[in-house]
Amino acid sequence: MKELFDIFVRSVFIDNMVFAYFLGMCSYLVISKEVKTAFGLGLAVCFVLAITVPLNYLIDKYLLQEGALSWLSSRMADVDLSYLTLIIFIAVIAGTVQLLEMVIERYTPGLYLSLGIFLPLIAVNCAILGGSLFMQERHFPTVIHSFSYALGSGIGWLLAIVAFAAIRERLKYADIPKPLEGKGIAYIITGLLGIGFMAFLGI
């Protein structure tokens, strides 16, 4: 239990997707003009990460890794399909997102209205694929560990984009040099926030 909590806290603060690895930067920079939409996108990322990472974990463990197919028959024990990782992961993500979109639209129209527009964007969000790839690199022992990691990264991402959007809303009233307005200052603020987050390194 303690281990799971450690993974969770670590992925929220120390290995924060945005500040430590720059994942999902594109949508992070573009969709952070208002706190409300930023929160919607953050929730959608959380949601998709929490579903696709454990799914990809199972696929990786039982289909792709070297010797993973040994549960099928002993002859398959030395098959190594790991070179298919990228294409399978992205297919799983794109498929899941499509499926989620349909399910949400059918059963919870309210949620669909707030998340719906972001879902197609998420299929090509680097944070999602990045989550799966980091999960593969870290060799978690069970699927529950990978779920805890996914949830933590998602919440970390949510935290980052909401904080950033809040700062950006205030920025309208700030006096910034003309050429630096918009994108330039956005990069610099993210950098400063990142330095702030480095303070968590000691935990």
Added chain:
Amino acid sequence: MKSYLGPLNRDNPILTQTLGVCSALAVTAQLKPAVVMALSVTVVCAISNLIISLIRNTIPPRVRIIVQLLVVSTLVIMVDQVLQATFYDVSKMLSVFVGLIITNCIIMGRLEGFALSHTPGASLVDGLMNGLGYGLVLVVVAIFRELLGSGTLWNHQLIPSSFYESGYLNNGLMILPPMALILVGGLVWIQQGTRKSSEK
């Protein structure tokens, strides 16, 4: 001709279009991985642009994203295998970021915005130029970070050891990830600033 050169400065994918920032910044702590990353992205971008442009009339619009993802991820797998075979150390350093070329918005953006509506030749050049424009920013940021952060360039010591003896210290902050963002912010500033003055 001028429009082809646009991505190098005026329409630079990172600085002006805000595309492909995701995987760009994490690999710029040193020059070598940055150059390898820039080359990989250029290759994938150019070839995928060419392929999508060749089959653009046969892709049904509804499933085009999946088709694009499949083409790009196949190319990325090939690049990844080549890197692992030839530059194993760099490939280890880049770790997941090679895989993340798939979701690099530059590539998807160019496929959606250019290759689907232009001829194969033009698409190839467009992909190449956007890849190079991306690479340019990567290399500039990497040069600053490696030189100031560890005093080396391409793993060669550039700052003489006599400097260190007289009290010169490497700027450790440069190695940390947030510095990459601040440097890019500075680049945007310079680029926007110069453009304003040239248009006046």
